[in-house]
Amino acid sequence: MTIEITFLTLSLGMLIAVPVSFGQVYGPKWGRFLIGIYEKVFRSIPGIVILFLIYYGLPHAGIKMSPFWACIIGLGLRSGAYQSQIFRGAIQSIESTQMRASRSLGMTKMQGFIDVIFPQAFRVALPPWANEFTIVLKDSSFAYALGVTELLRQGGYIIATTYEPMLIYLTIAVIYFIITFTLNKSLAALETKLTIPGFDIREKIK
Amino acid sequence: MSESKHLLRVENLRKSFGDNLVLKDVSFTMDKGETKVIIGPSGTGKSTLLTCINQLVKPDSGTIYLKDINVTQAENMNKIRQRIGFVFQDFGLFNHLSAMRNVMIGPIKVQKMSKEDAKNLAYEELKRVGLLEHADKYPAQLSGGQKQRVGIARALAMQPELILFDEPTSALDPELIGEVLAVMKDLAENRMTMLIVTHEMGFARTVSDEIIFMEGGVIVEQGPPEKLFKSPEHKRTGEFLFKLTELYGEGER
Numbered sequence: 001m002t003i004e005i006t007f008l009t010l011s012l013g014m015l016i017a018v019p020v021s022f023g024q025v026y027g028p029k030w031g032r033f034l035i036g037i038y039e040k041v042f043r044s045i046p047g048i049v050i051l052f053l054i055y056y057g058l059p060h061a062g063i064k065m066s067p068f069w070a071c072i073i074g075l076g077l078r079s080g081a082y083q084s085q086i087f088r089g090a091i092q093s094i095e096s097t098q099m100r101a102s103r104s105l106g107m108t109k110m111q112g113f114i115d116v117i118f119p120q121a122f123r124v125a126l127p128p129w130a131n132e133f134t135i136v137l138k139d140s141s142f143a144y145a146l147g148v149t150e151l152l153r154q155g156g157y158i159i160a161t162t163y164e165p166m167l168i169y170l171t172i173a174v175i176y177f178i179i180t181f182t183l184n185k186s187l188a189a190l191e192t193k194l195t196i197p198g199f200d201i202r203e204k205i206k
Numbered sequence: 207m208s209e210s211k212h213l214l215r216v217e218n219l220r221k222s223f224g225d226n227l228v229l230k231d232v233s234f235t236m237d238k239g240e241t242k243v244i245i246g247p248s249g250t251g252k253s254t255l256l257t258c259i260n261q262l263v264k265p266d267s268g269t270i271y272l273k274d275i276n277v278t279q280a281e282n283m284n285k286i287r288q289r290i291g292f293v294f295q296d297f298g299l300f301n302h303l304s305a306m307r308n309v310m311i312g313p314i315k316v317q318k319m320s321k322e323d324a325k326n327l328a329y330e331e332l333k334r335v336g337l338l339e340h341a342d343k344y345p346a347q348l349s350g351g352q353k354q355r356v357g358i359a360r361a362l363a364m365q366p367e368l369i370l371f372d373e374p375t376s377a378l379d380p381e382l383i384g385e386v387l388a389v390m391k392d393l394a395e396n397r398m399t400m401l402i403v404t405h406e407m408g409f410a411r412t413v414s415d416e417i418i419f420m421e422g423g424v425i426v427e428q429g430p431p432e433k434l435f436k437s438p439e440h441k442r443t444g445e446f447l448f449k450l451t452e453l454y455g456e457g458e459r
Contacts, residue, residue: 100262101298105312105364106288115315120302196302198346 002151003179005071005140010133012076017083022113024084025091035084042081047142050074055146067146075143079136086132090125091117123194130187134180151175212271213238213399214259214368219268221254228254229265230423236368239397243410243431246420247446252403253295255420256370259401260290272368288316291361291369295376297353299345305332305356306341309363317364324363331359335389351382355389362393369393371402407450411435419443 020039023031042050055070065073094117102112141152149157155172159165214236221229228251236242244252257263259270261283270277272286280286300308309328313319319327332338335355345353354374361369371390375383387409394400394413404410410417411431418428419440427434427443435451438444 095296097294097296097298098300101292101294101300103262103284104260104287104290104292104294104298105360106284106286106316107312108284111315115311116300116302120300123302196346197344 001143001149001154002137002140005068005075005143005148005150006133006137006179008072009075009079009136009140012072013079013083013132013136016077016080017087018118020080020084021087021091024088026109026113039081039084042078043085045078047075047078047139048145050078051142051146067143067148071140071143071146071148075136075139078139079132082132082135083129086125086128087121089128090121093124094120120196123191123196126187126191126194130184133183133187137180137183138176212236213240213273214401215269215271216255216259217269217271219255219258219265219270221251221258221263221265228423229258232268232420232423232425234418234425234428236399236401238367238399240415241394241398241400241402241413242416242418243414244401244403244418244420245405245407245410245446245450246426250420251423252420253372256292256372256401256403259370260287260292262292284316288312288364289367291364291366293354293357293361293369293371293374295373297345297350297357297377299353299356299360301345304342304344305337305348305352305359308345308356309360312360312364327363328359331362332356334362334392335359336385349382350378351385354378354386358386358389358393368399368401371400371404373403373405375404375406405450405453407447419446421446 020035024035024039027035045053051071051074054074055065055067058064058070098116098120099109099112102116103109107115140150143150144152144156147153151172155168159168162168212235216235217233219229219232220227232251232255234242244255246252254263258265259277261277261280265278268278272289275286277283277286299305300311303311306325306328309331310321310324313324313327314321329338329341332341335358337352337355337359340348340352345356348356357374358369374390375386378386383406387406390400390402391409391413402410402414414431416428417431417434419426419434419438419442421442427438427440429439434443435447438447
């Protein structure tokens, strides 16, 4: 369940973040304004408050959903705000000639973004994105508060029958660690795989 | 308007950035197969003029015709940009693509050419600029001169009617300039229409059909290179050419 929440949250976040970051860099003024509000609001409110607002607040406006989906949407919107900033920074780190060259070939802004800017920005964004992944994984434990049976709550159930809190919580911690560790390792491998020959960012920083 | 003899016709072009009037009333024409070189001190709007022609920068007023299409009022600028190649001072190669893919991407994405055809085309264009053996290298693995030649091949792959060169050799080490100029000279001999901003006087003198001397946002003088070098009408033209020739040499590149 924890893994499910993490992946759905991250995917929803990314689905939001990529167009949002595109809008923030290339969009018209009003678009950038609206995006700015979204991004600032969701980055300033604690995750748990967003979840409570969606799960307990929205039903008053006639929108009801299961705790699981309230959690995905809440955390997804929040992660989208954070991820949009990761991608925005990455997009802005790509030199402007890349877009000008795309346009000079007759590409639309969108084509230039999809085929030229984003593939490069994605590589820049990967390390901070891996960090966001670990944050979302750990934030998935907020779902506990809405009664979703994720890792932490499951641990709670087991403790209720075994009376071994130390052992169980340690096990939970180890499981979180293992998930984070393996995923970070695979993202690092992906990073290496995507390295552009001769264009190594790490080398530039040294 | 049926005056479509000229390939490119620029009329009364004006452009300012804030308070800074960069182009004041620039007009000139280019015919098919012509090579024209724009020279002039920095900050006189030469690059701005080029970027106005393919509308990467929108001019404040004036009109630009490509054949009989009014570029300044074009509805689909992306269509027109396909017909105007652009070569950048800092190359602008797509860093995440190999030289081959850099040349292929325009035809594939914009002209919807099949991968197969685009590959053959890229092969031809890279051969033309003498880089076939580097086709699989990435921009960061190429020298400046090689990068710029890929840049030219990328522009050529779109089969443009006109290529604009914005100081194509200014970012290069001196010993790499020659290879790029050789490619451009070859293009000129094959009657590609080219408008080139450069400080390479030797190239301007030997290759161009006409030199346009710009200063302070206006065209001071334009004419065949020999005339401008030997008997310019304006004193300023002579002074500038003398200075540049002194700096860069007359060179028979």
